[in-house]
Amino acid sequence: MSYQSESSKSGEVVLYGIAASPGVSHGQVFRFLHDEVEVPRYEVAKDEQESEIARFKDALKQTHDQITEIRESVARNLGDKEASIFDAHLLVLEDQALIDDVVGEIHKTGDNVEQCLHRVSQRYYDYFNQLKDEYLRERASDLQDISRRLLRNLVGATAAGTAFLAEPRILVSEDLTPSDTASLDRSKVLGIATESGGKTSHAVIMARASGVPAVVGLRELTSKLSDGDTLLIDGFEGIAIINPLETTLFRYGKVGLRRKKIKDLLEEQAHLPAETKDGQGFNLFANADSVEEVASGIESGCQGVGLFRTESLFLRKNEIPSEDIQFAEYKKVVQAASSLPVTIRTLDLGGDKILDASGREKEENPFMGFRAIRYCLRNPVIFLEQLRAILRASAHGQVKIMFPMISGVGEIIRAKEFLFTAKRQLSEKGEKFDENIPVGCMIETPAAVSICDLLADEVDFFSVGTNDLVQYLLAVDRINNQIAYLYEPHHPAVIRALEQVFEVSKTKGVEVTVCGEIAGDPHFLPLLLSLGVDSLSAAAPLLAELKFFGRQFSYDDALRLLEKVRTCRRPSEINRILKDFYDEKISDLLG
Numbered sequence: 316m317s318y319q320s321e322s323s324k325s326g327e328v329v330l331y332g333i334a335a336s337p338g339v340s341h342g343q344v345f346r347f348l349h350d351e352v353e354v355p356r357y358e359v360a361k362d363e364q365e366s367e368i369a370r371f372k373d374a375l376k377q378t379h380d381q382i383t384e385i386r387e388s389v390a391r392n393l394g395d396k397e398a399s400i401f402d403a404h405l406l407v408l409e410d411q412a413l414i415d416d417v418v419g420e421i422h423k424t425g426d427n428v429e430q431c432l433h434r435v436s437q438r439y440y441d442y443f444n445q446l447k448d449e450y451l452r453e454r455a456s457d458l459q460d461i462s463r464r465l466l467r468n469l470v471g472a473t474a475a476g477t478a479f480l481a482e483p484r485i486l487v488s489e490d491l492t493p494s495d496t497a498s499l500d501r502s503k504v505l506g507i508a509t510e511s512g513g514k515t516s517h518a519v520i521m522a523r524a525s526g527v528p529a530v531v532g533l534r535e536l537t538s539k540l541s542d543g544d545t546l547l548i549d550g551f552e553g554i555a556i557i558n559p560l561e562t563t564l565f566r567y568g569k570v571g572l573r574r575k576k577i578k579d580l581l582e583e584q585a586h587l588p589a590e591t592k593d594g595q596g597f598n599l600f601a602n603a604d605s606v607e608e609v610a611s612g613i614e615s616g617c618q619g620v621g622l623f624r625t626e627s628l629f630l631r632k633n634e635i636p637s638e639d640i641q642f643a644e645y646k647k648v649v650q651a652a653s654s655l656p657v658t659i660r661t662l663d664l665g666g667d668k669i670l671d672a673s674g675r676e677k678e679e680n681p682f683m684g685f686r687a688i689r690y691c692l693r694n695p696v697i698f699l700e701q702l703r704a705i706l707r708a709s710a711h712g713q714v715k716i717m718f719p720m721i722s723g724v725g726e727i728i729r730a731k732e733f734l735f736t737a738k739r740q741l742s743e744k745g746e747k748f749d750e751n752i753p754v755g756c757m758i759e760t761p762a763a764v765s766i767c768d769l770l771a772d773e774v775d776f777f778s779v780g781t782n783d784l785v786q787y788l789l790a791v792d793r794i795n796n797q798i799a800y801l802y803e804p805h806h807p808a809v810i811r812a813l814e815q816v817f818e819v820s821k822t823k824g825v826e827v828t829v830c831g832e833i834a835g836d837p838h839f840l841p842l843l844l845s846l847g848v849d850s851l852s853a854a855a856p857l858l859a860e861l862k863f864f865g866r867q868f869s870y871d872d873a874l875r876l877l878e879k880v881r882t883c884r885r886p887s888e889i890n891r892i893l894k895d896f897y898d899e900k901i902s903d904l905l906g
């Protein structure tokens with residue numbers, strides 16, 4: 316559901332958004348401010364003003380140390396030119412006029428340092444921001460960045476400030492970035508509700524993988540909340556209810572019991588093979604972005620890891636990890652997969668996955684920009700470090716390597732040249748690795764679909780990333796909730812593209828998996844199987860339901876469904892047909 320409306324009855328406010336991660340939860344709200352900092356205001360007695368100023372000086376030093384560290388890491392990984400952007404930040408911290416103004420404000424107003432810093436930096440910001448000179452206007456945003464970091468240090472908050480939550484909370488935010496989600500303390504997050512975001516934004520994918528219910532696209536949510544409010548989120552239907560009434564909670568409690576029954580049923584059968592009612596088997600793999608998620612995928616009875624997203628390690632650490640740190644992580648991943656195959660995808664930074672330490676410039680159109688393989692091919696040091704780390708991990712289990720966002724044969728050839736260099740470097744050092752490590756590429760751009768026969772000559776396997784394929788094929792930004800109603804994986808164009816890739820894979824003898832979010836949606840399962848794919852990779856919490864639903868229909872049922880789908884011209888008709896098929900097969904069972 317992509318539109319929004321609101322109804323309210325005696326205190327409870329119902330908002331409609333987009334169902335992003337299944338599950339229902341209810342709890343106290345925690346407003347998550349990933350960039351802004353709430354600025355406290357209180358009076359400071361005259362004889363305490365000096366210690367207030369000392370606090371300011373400590374925060375200046377702490378911030379200076381942090382920026383210097385980031386600068387050094389960027390210089391090491393990317394070079395001095397990229398690191399020099401942080402020099403402007405350091406200059407702001409050393410600016411005596413700014414420091415004197417803050418100290419003067421403390422003396423003049425008697426307010427606390429956070430409040431004084433906020434006021435002074437806002438004055439500077441307003442001044443620089445209205446200047447015609449573009450260079451000076453850019454200094455305004457440096458100033459804003461640095462004063463936010465200073466404020467965070469003063470109030471003792473971290474950028475992703477959930478670590479200090481005493482109790483589990485529902486996290487509410489205007490938007491959530493993947494680096495916010497990567498650094499959340501998930502044991503303290505009951506659910507996520509955001510104003511913006513789409514179903515396949517990476518923050519949402521991460522929430523789904525960790526089983527945290529989420530609703531996104533809830534316009535005006537934050538402005539409707541007050542301190543102390545509770546929120547119920549229904550991640551199945553895309554509903555958020557502020558201060559739900561007892562009757563609402565009761566209704567949801569009953570729904571919860573029914574869902575619990577279903578969950579138990581799925582778990583009981585989780586270790587049965589993945590096959591249709593008439594025994595047509597298919598392969599189920601797990602998508603994961605941490606060792607824990609690999610372990611829970613394996614526990615759910617999958618056949619390995621179909622997509623390990625490496626960028627999460629980078630986002631969690633908020634820096635570019637060294638080869639040894641990466642190797643240690645990939646080795647743990649391989650060990651957690653207990654001899655089953657693991658497909659490790661090389662770094663897919665960019666789009667909505669922005670790493671401050673990567674020293675990249677801000678882009679107008681990041682999803683069409685300097686992302687994934689494009690970034691790696693232009694950053695040889697980072698790319699080679701990662702390739703060596705993955706290769707070293709391949710000595711400890713069955714590893715495959717996969718390149719994201721390929722749009723031409725040249726990219727895959729260059730990526731393989733890097734792989735060759737990484738192998739040579741390791742051999743020279745006598746390191747062990749799998750010489751014949753299988754190499755694959757993601758099919759997630761329309762160009763890759765069109766030339767998949769040419770790509771097939773270069774790789775051992777394909778993995779279809781429908782999250783991006785849908786966005787690029789339909790020209791619909793996957794994280795823009797204003798056009799979320801146009802993000803339609805049921806679109807005939809998507810189905811035709813899938814069919815083309817599956818057919819070419821068969822002819823060329825190249826294995827193919829679907830690893831986008833549709834692979835975890837049981838409604839798509841019969842369609843994907845009838846189109847000819849036999850391997851799917853999805854978040855661990857979704858695997859049991861996929862297996863369960865697979866056993867409710869025969870392969871012939873799926874083929875008949877495909878015939879119906881082929882007669883449709885609109886995505887909504889296809890959506891309806893898949894839903895009806897699902898409901899019909901499942902309704903008898905659940906009573």
Ligand code: PEP
Binds near residue numbers: 622781
């Ligand atoms: C995809 O695009 O479908 C995919 C699996 O990659 P990501 O979601 O990480 O972009």
Ligand code: MG
Binds near residue numbers: 719
């Ligand atoms: Mg992708």
